[in-house]
Amino acid sequence: MAATSRRKQAPIDEARPASANYHANALARGLALLEQMAMRPEPPTLGDFSESTALPKSTLVRLLSVLCELEYAVRVDDRPSYRLGHKVQRLATAYVSSLDLSEVAGRYLRPVADKTGQTANLGVLDGAQVLHICVTEPDRPLRFMAPPGTRDHAYCTGLGKVLLSYIDPGQLPASTPDEPFPAFTEATTTTLTELAEELAMTRERGYALDDNERSAGLRCVAVPLLIGGECLAAISVSGPSGEFTEPQREEYVAALRAAAEGLTADPDFDAALRIVHRSLRPAGFAPAGDP
Secondary structure: OOOOOOOOOOOHHHHOOOOOOHHHHHHHHHHHHHHHHHHOOOOOEHHHHHHHHOOOHHHHHHHHHHHHHOOOEEEOOOOOEEEEOHHHHHHHHHHHHHOOHHHHHHHHHHHHHHHHOOEEEEEEEEOOEEEEEEEEOOOOOOOOOOOOOOEEEOOOOHHHHHHHOOOOHHHHHHHOOOOOOOOOOOOOOOOHHHHHHHHHHHHHHOOEEEEOOOOOOEEEEEEEEEEOOEEEEEEEEEEEHHHOOHHHHHHHHHHHHHHHHHHHOOHHHHHHHHHHHOOOOOOOOOOOOOO
């Protein structure tokens, strides 16, 4: 029977900072061991560490002994194997508490607002509504205003239609009002069939358009934020209808997609967004009195 070969990873020192001296190198190695404990489903053994890091076992023993002494790691058994210690949780809690999704997103939306001259928004789907998490306004008198925390219908807004286009089609009736939907303008879609057709078009072209549907004289384009294949949020620009000609709309979409690329690659944004998602309501939940 042929032995099953296990592929060795690159030596751990290849990932250390180029400027690392002896002490900084030891720190980098110790942090890398903590990362391996975090990534593995079971506590890694000394042999696992040796195989994945290409470090001598004597070096690993010294590093792991220090981590255990400082309570960042715990020796589990005599193999020996190791898991993360309680002090890692303290660091993680401090990290999470320092995150502000609006602040993180604002770093990416500010350039969009400045470049387009329109209000840039970040929103998530909360039940059948869109919750505005971050709103960045341009420096001009005439602009769309929606304070952070504002909620709106999903079926007739750019942000909402992008978010709805990524949910299971079977959930769509639970994520919209009873038919006919309230018509805010002559352009508002009021039936599930029409909305489903528009959502299919939105998914195909990669952005949504609110064309005077929520408020007369206001247009909005929105793009999805896809993380791990999931649409966890959307960003948009909103402003006067006359400033959303087709060429301008294409420029706005390009600016939004560039911002989306930065946002979805930012680990702070990912962590903060997932924290917000844990507090959201299931699809179809819209308490009495909500818009």
